[in-house]
Amino acid sequence: MRALLLVAVLPLAASAQDDAGAEVEEVVVEAPEDEANQGYSPDESQAQDPIRFTGYLDVGFAKATGNGSSFRSNDDRVPLDYGNDAFAPAVNSRGEVASTDSTGRFTNGFLPRSVGIGSTPSLLLNTLSADVRVQPRNVPVFLFARLQLMPRLLPTGDVTRVELQQAFGRLSPFKAHEFAVFLGRFDSVFGIEYLENEANLRLGITPSLTARYTTGHGLGAKAFYRLQVASLWSAFSVNVAGTTNGTRIEALVPVSTSLTGAVVGSARLGYELNLQKVQVKLGVSGLYGPRNDVRVGTARQLAIAGDLRVNAFGFSLAGEVLRLIDERGAGALKVTGTTQAELASGFQVMGGWARLGYTLPFTSPAFTGATLYVRYDRRHGQFEGFTELQTDRLTGGVRVDLFEVLALKAEVLLNRELAGAPLVDNDVFTSSAVFTW
Amino acid sequence: MRPFVVVVLLASACAPPSGPLAKGWTPREFLAKRAETKPLFGGWAPSELLVVEGQPIPYSTRTQGPGEGLPVFPGVSESRAIGFVITDIWQDHPQPWIQPVWMSSSRETPATRRPGVANVFPVGLDSTFYSPWWRTEFVPIDEGEELTNSKQVIDRGAGVDGPLVMCPFTSRDSIDVAAEAGGVRHPLTLKLLNGGVKAKGYVDGVLHQYLDFGPGRAQWHDQELDAFDLFVFTKAGAALPVATVWPADPARHGFLTRVEVPVPGGAAFFVPSNRADLKKGLEGLAPDVDAALDAFPEYALRLARNPTCFTMPTFPASCDWLDTQAKVKVLPGQKRTTVQLSAAVLSEVTP
Numbered sequence: 001m002r003a004l005l006l007v008a009v010l011p012l013a014a015s016a017q018d019d020a021g022a023e024v025e026e027v028v029v030e031a032p033e034d035e036a037n038q039g040y041s042p043d044e045s046q047a048q049d050p051i052r053f054t055g056y057l058d059v060g061f062a063k064a065t066g067n068g069s070s071f072r073s074n075d076d077r078v079p080l081d082y083g084n085d086a087f088a089p090a091v092n093s094r095g096e097v098a099s100t101d102s103t104g105r106f107t108n109g110f111l112p113r114s115v116g117i118g119s120t121p122s123l124l125l126n127t128l129s130a131d132v133r134v135q136p137r138n139v140p141v142f143l144f145a146r147l148q149l150m151p152r153l154l155p156t157g158d159v160t161r162v163e164l165q166q167a168f169g170r171l172s173p174f175k176a177h178e179f180a181v182f183l184g185r186f187d188s189v190f191g192i193e194y195l196e197n198e199a200n201l202r203l204g205i206t207p208s209l210t211a212r213y214t215t216g217h218g219l220g221a222k223a224f225y226r227l228q229v230a231s232l233w234s235a236f237s238v239n240v241a242g243t244t245n246g247t248r249i250e251a252l253v254p255v256s257t258s259l260t261g262a263v264v265g266s267a268r269l270g271y272e273l274n275l276q277k278v279q280v281k282l283g284v285s286g287l288y289g290p291r292n293d294v295r296v297g298t299a300r301q302l303a304i305a306g307d308l309r310v311n312a313f314g315f316s317l318a319g320e321v322l323r324l325i326d327e328r329g330a331g332a333l334k335v336t337g338t339t340q341a342e343l344a345s346g347f348q349v350m351g352g353w354a355r356l357g358y359t360l361p362f363t364s365p366a367f368t369g370a371t372l373y374v375r376y377d378r379r380h381g382q383f384e385g386f387t388e389l390q391t392d393r394l395t396g397g398v399r400v401d402l403f404e405v406l407a408l409k410a411e412v413l414l415n416r417e418l419a420g421a422p423l424v425d426n427d428v429f430t431s432s433a434v435f436t437w
Numbered sequence: 438m439r440p441f442v443v444v445v446l447l448a449s450a451c452a453p454p455s456g457p458l459a460k461g462w463t464p465r466e467f468l469a470k471r472a473e474t475k476p477l478f479g480g481w482a483p484s485e486l487l488v489v490e491g492q493p494i495p496y497s498t499r500t501q502g503p504g505e506g507l508p509v510f511p512g513v514s515e516s517r518a519i520g521f522v523i524t525d526i527w528q529d530h531p532q533p534w535i536q537p538v539w540m541s542s543s544r545e546t547p548a549t550r551r552p553g554v555a556n557v558f559p560v561g562l563d564s565t566f567y568s569p570w571w572r573t574e575f576v577p578i579d580e581g582e583e584l585t586n587s588k589q590v591i592d593r594g595a596g597v598d599g600p601l602v603m604c605p606f607t608s609r610d611s612i613d614v615a616a617e618a619g620g621v622r623h624p625l626t627l628k629l630l631n632g633g634v635k636a637k638g639y640v641d642g643v644l645h646q647y648l649d650f651g652p653g654r655a656q657w658h659d660q661e662l663d664a665f666d667l668f669v670f671t672k673a674g675a676a677l678p679v680a681t682v683w684p685a686d687p688a689r690h691g692f693l694t695r696v697e698v699p700v701p702g703g704a705a706f707f708v709p710s711n712r713a714d715l716k717k718g719l720e721g722l723a724p725d726v727d728a729a730l731d732a733f734p735e736y737a738l739r740l741a742r743n744p745t746c747f748t749m750p751t752f753p754a755s756c757d758w759l760d761t762q763a764k765v766k767v768l769p770g771q772k773r774t775t776v777q778l779s780a781a782v783l784s785e786v787t788p
Contacts, residue, residue: 073595074591074595074596076536076574077536077537077560077591078534078535078566078660082566083559083587106534106660108566295456296458330458332456332458332459333456333459333531342531343459343566345564345566346565383564384563384564385560385561385563385564385565385567386564386566387559387587387588387641388641417588420641422588422591422592423592
């Protein structure tokens with residue numbers, strides 16, 4: 001997965017990954033590895049030792065305009081987060097925003113996490129991420145855990161957080177087949193944006209406007225199978241998961257337990273064409289099951305998405321479209337990963353993003369890559385009975401990789417309220433230095 | 438396959454308890470369930486909350502005129518007979534929310550509503566965050582200008598704060614306060630009452646119907662409504678079709694919590710001899726009275742601690758009426774419910 005991401009999107013930046021070089025070579029020469037396999041998860045075949053420790057440090061600097069949130073001072077609608085897109089002023093790869101301060105106005109759990117800087121420019125220690133990988137010799141079992149530390153200060157005080165973001169075991173029972181079963185907490189299988197959840201892997205800095213629906217981690221089991229058709233230079237893959245929560249981020253839907261006792265199913269079917277100079281990847285994803293933000297199983301969530309990636313001659317094009325529907329929560333209280341809110345409303349969203357990147361065709365031992373990119377996001381979201389919000393965002397940025405261990409990124413986000421949402425000044429400049437070990 | 442199905446079913450069967458689910462009913466639900474005579478809506482039957490043309494009006498001998506109507510219920514406040522309509526009911530529900538309503542005003546008088554211009558509401562009946570309570574914000578506009586959605590309003594900047602108003606959405610233009618041809622009347626005293634004002638306002642560019650009962654109909658602070666008790670008499674756990682007991686100054690206390698009170702032993706309701714229809718459901722609790730007492734319709738369906746007073750020549754002064762909250766709230770066996778309601782007391786038409 002990791003190797004392919006680097007090849008497909010950041011061929012030069014890939015060299016910044018401490019253990020990626022061999023994977024890149026393997027992928028290019030042999031068979032490309034589908035990142036849909038496991039998200040940012042390691043490949044035990046590359047393991048040098050039974051136990052390895054890796055990770056990254058993401059240090060950011062961000063400045064948002066306005067008050068750092070998407071909330072206008074004269075907006076007294078209830079809940080405030082239903083009438084505005086609080087996720088727009090993102091400042092880092094976690095999707096955290098500059099502010100969610102509602103100045104006492106009622107919100108109902110449709111909020112991202114915040115770094116609490118408002119419009120004040122500030123350095124941030126976005127994430128300190130530590131991984132441990134255990135590959136017992138001569139057995140087809142692999143263990144992985146990722147622990148992350150996020151120092152934060154909000155107006156309410158210190159809210160530094162430690163998160164066990166992933167922890168799973170993987171069984172690959174057949175040497176002759178690309179088949180693996182995972183159990184634990186792992187990456188989403190829905191769409192493609194989850195592949196860039198981690199700051200060191202993301203080409204840019206901030207996630208798209210629809211990432212909140214697709215990039216969450218799941219607690220449960222998943223299975224992956226891929227069939228290579230060498231004569232067609234192609235591969236077909238299926239990735240299926242049954243989890244407690246679905247694919248939404250933990251700020252919106254609890255991950256750690258099932259509130260309904262039922263399983264949320266999600267899956268992606270993928271096709272990839274791997275030519276010498278060109279790669280094309282297509283996927284269709286679906287999700288269906290009970291909402292895991294209410295304690296009744298009768299309210300359902302449903303989503304479908306399509307994704308596309310094309311890589312050729314230094315250019316990379318990627319995009320995703322999404323349609324998601326939540327049924328009304330039948331009068332149950334809403335539970336998110338951060339709070340217990342009031343009633344869970346019906347909701348629907350249509351959205352997507354497209355990103356074009358270009359990687360400069362030269363490197364040196366110190367300068368290991370540079371990529372320019374631009375991304376367009378669009379989101380039409382509506383809570384039942386509320387105005388539909390139509391927003392979009394234009395993101396432009398650059399990533400420079402140095403010494404194979406440091407990625408320097410800078411990005412500008414231009415958020416617009418097209419319809420429904422009040423005009424608000426919530427653009428962002430953000431930057432990030434990611435050290436990988 | 439079968440073991441997997443069993444596991445899934447077991448998992449579903451072991452789902453954690455969800456607790457009581459919040460429910461809410463508006464005139465739209467009153468209309469949809471109007472044939473239902475069971476007390477489904479927080480203790481009230483949908484059939485008594487809305488009547489359609491030609492149907493008997495509850496507590497009345499009259500029938501509903503054109504359109505659908507919210508019936509006038511009999512109540513009593515500080516010993517005074519009142520009539521009120523119930524517009525919304527909630528059960529096990531969070532505190533109803535106070536949304537803004539934007540009323541257009543002129544730049545010359547920014548705190549006065551400009552007549553003839555539709556209000557703008559941020560949500561309608563489909564929202565889980567709808568309530569009939571709205572906090573007025575005046576928005577100065579130019580002559581001929583019209584605002585139709587919340588984005589337009591908020592993009593203009595802050596307006597001028599106004600009062601809390603009660604405007605229940607009705608889902609259709611034909612719903613009004615129940616009335617026979619000729620006007621809204623108290624069902625017992627037959628006095629003419631002022632109903633709500635039928636109006637239309639914009640929600641996201643689309644006109645919606647509502648009844649405007651005006652400002653000052655509830656107490657509130659910090660965006661929350663203050664609930665006051667509404668005492669409902671019961672027998673064997675079932676609500677009785679009698680006058681409910683309101684707090685003082687009822688027109689300003691329209692957000693209420695239903696408190697059920699068993700009828701004390703020996704007490705009885707006064708029902709005039711010419712209103713035998715009111716005895717339905719009051720078997721054993723409404724003794725026959727002399728026709729001379731028919732001159733006191735305002736006491737109908739009021740509870741007397743000792744009904745022997747009905748035979749005394751000094752009626753109604755002879756009775757110890759349980760018609761104030763001070764008297765009722767000390768009665769034994771009360772049950773405070775999780776039902777809250779919005780109701781509008783209708784003022785009498787002054788000649």
